[in-house]
Amino acid sequence: MKRKIAYMGLFLALALICSYVESLIPIHFGIPGVKLGLTNIVVVLSLYCIGAKEAFTISTVRILLVGFLFGNVFSMVYSFAGALLSFITMYLLKKTKWLKCISISTAGGIAHNIGQLIVAAIVVETYSIFYYIPVLLIAGTITGIVIGVVSQELILRIGKNVRF
Amino acid sequence: MNKRFTKNDFIFLIGIFIVAVAIFVAFRFWGRIDGSQIVITIDGTKHGTYSLSENREIPIETEDGNNLLVIKDGIAKMIKADCPDQLCVHQKGISLEKETIVCLPHKVVITVESGNFNKIDAVAN
DSSP states (O other), X not given: OXXXXXXXXXXXXXXXXXXXXXXXXXXXXXSTTOOOOTHHHHHHHHHHHTOHHHHHHXXXXXXXHHHHHHSOHHHHHHHHHHHHHHHHHHHHHHHHXXXXXXXXXXXXXXXXXXXXXXXXXXXXXXXXXXXXXXXXXXXXXXXXXXXXXXXXXXHHHXXXXXXX | OOSSOOHHHHHHHHHHHHHHHHHHHHHHXXXXXXXXXXXXXXXXXXXXXXXXXXXXXXXXXXXXXXXXXXXXXXXXXXXXXXSSSOHHHHSOOBOBTTOEEEETTTTEEEEEEOSOOOHHHHHHO
């Protein structure tokens, strides 16, 4: 149990660093919501190496901390919606045991974008922003695959060492 | 197959790819119409309609903060926003029907509309 908490702290710290690094990348694609999603590596990693409940806790606490450190309450709600939908999707897909990490991460990336878009549509009460769905779908697929490949390699290489 | 990639993943990813491209293509063919006016919505209520054909600056004042929208050469672009994330300022200018600029913190939405520019509506707003 103690070791598990230590690992959760470690993963949380990693997730924070990833969020920070991502906020430093000054690339804007001209479309809101398109970003790499580095933190998803940590979420996928903890989902595989620690467990679902723990991964969810890490993801939630990460959003709270990042919100207070670099963002505002608003960006917190926004990322939470994405993270929640993404997490549920990845958890359910992982449970079926049909798919490997790459597909799960891809589905997570897409779900993240869709979750954020839904919240954005509710907040501004306009459905025309669903115009961005195709771009966000493609962006989510590409980043999801990249993140999936990285996560898969990490799980294969260090996954066995995470024991508690 | 192996521990990284299986046949299931292949089918899944190809499926997602096809769906994404199909939606992308559908939206492209359906939405490539030049718009003639923009509608500004603040917190779900219509704030005003402006023609894209005349160059002008439109200051937008909301309870949550202020934005500055500029229409130039038929393209509407957000120039200034006093919000921390500046996402709407980094967004590309919009000119095609249904294209949208969103400033989430201020709940401002700018959408391009096309076709019959209704003068009566514009005046009423």
